[in-house]
Amino acid sequence: MHAIEILGLEKTYSIGFWRKRPKRALHPLHLAIEDGEIFGFLGPNGAGKTTTLKMLMGLVFPSGGSARILGMELDDPRMKAQIGFLPEQPYFYDYLTARELLRYYGQLSGVDSRQLSSSVNAVLEKVGLRDAMNVQLRKFSKGMLQRAGIAQAILHDPKVVFLDEPMSGLDPMGRREVRSLIEELKEEGKTVFFSTHILSDAEALCDRVAVINLGQLRGVGAVADLTSGVKGKVEIVWQGSAVPAAIKSSGGETHVAGETTRAVISEQDQDAAIDALRRDRLRLISVTPVRASLEDYFMAQLRLGAEEAVTR
């Protein structure tokens, strides 16, 4: 059984006041997320990430398709007791203290009243809010609110945790802490599904990722598998400060540092660049392949999506 199974989930909104016209927010989406996996859902702003998460949480109703979490339907309360959700830029009841907020959410999730206090204290400790537990949330910084958000998502020991942009608004320290928290969740055997547009986080954390753009799934798989198909780049270093015209026109980045010049160009321009260096009698020092990153893959998919949109 998959932890999350999405079968053709799609969403079309009606926009306009008098003459309503359909706007597709999500094309039929098919995804299967394994138990215990950290799955990254990547895409630029407005790609359809939050719409997908909202449909999975039962906040927005799909126009078509279906999905199951832990083998249960999306409106099944038994399933909802076993999942945790952190919305994007969370906002909580600011008249409550962190402790009161978590007690309230624990009660709604059906946490045993005898265990509630110890669960709340443990999770506050885990997210580093123990000292601020009796402070009203209206006095919290953005980073502290994000931590409170993560605390409410994991308080009831869910099997599957959904995090919508969990790193947004956090400073580098905070991001590192959230990363290690997500790793801890995986060690505890939980499935983590998180959306982000911060690719380095996804690259560092995820077992698999899916890239979505303009409401369409562009690719899904392990980061290494996805990036292996991307045409790489090469770094060429030569002596001297002159830059041959063929390298200039390739559109790569060039940096002159003292007596050497460094250029990063695409693999396909490599031979032409080396020939140009020979012709200009510039001494070649090194040619090093640059490994394709998730960012390269991501950007390639976005370009592809944009080209397809133009041809349509």
Added chain:
Amino acid sequence: MNSRIWHIATNTFREAVRDRVLYNLIAFALLMSGAAVLVGQISIGIERLVVINLGLTAVSLFGIVIAIFIGIGLVSKEIEKRTLYTVLSRPVRRWEFVAGKFFGLSGTLIVNTFFMAIGVFVALLYVSHSFKHADTGILIALYFIVLQFLIITALALLFSSFSSPLLSAVFAFALFVIGTFAEDLRGFASLTHGVTRWLATGAAYLVPNFSALNVISQVAHESSVSRQLIAYNTAYALVYTIAVLSATALVFERRNLK
């Protein structure tokens, strides 16, 4: 009441208390003490009548204003601030959320009315130095006022589930005003004929009948309120409130929380 409804209700009550809603009691206390002192000086023989009329009308107006202005934000504010997302992603059904919000605000209004009622009785004691048997009628009038609060809270919640706070306030207040003249509307409907009669009668019975729930003047003049009216008003308010809450739940169940 299931535990989730109870927790949502207590949280709604806590929100009202922490947002200093009960501070209106200070204004009410000042009004009642000022009225008691003033009435004692300027009205001879009708102090009771004036204090009861003024006190109960103030209880009603303070409560209606709270019911409308908090009620209209009960759902829309939660959607706008996205606090609802972390509630509905838990094993909480949408109708349970609606019911919890309703009971929470109703509880706030009942507690508020309880303290205001004490204020009315204290002012009454100040001007007439003793209570009469007829003063029990004040309790019935207060009970009817609470029934009005239940209806208006349910209506504010209904509008809040699909409309903006401003429009919800306009709708709820308009219905309160129209409902105050519900008996006149019914009388007007009976004078018309044909399709107009059907339409006017339908509209007259659709708006909440707040005039039947207003016995302030009757109580102030020491007239008794029949048991039949108490039973009728109780049944009417409960049926009307449940119908409006069911409509709210139906609307809210289908709403996309964008």
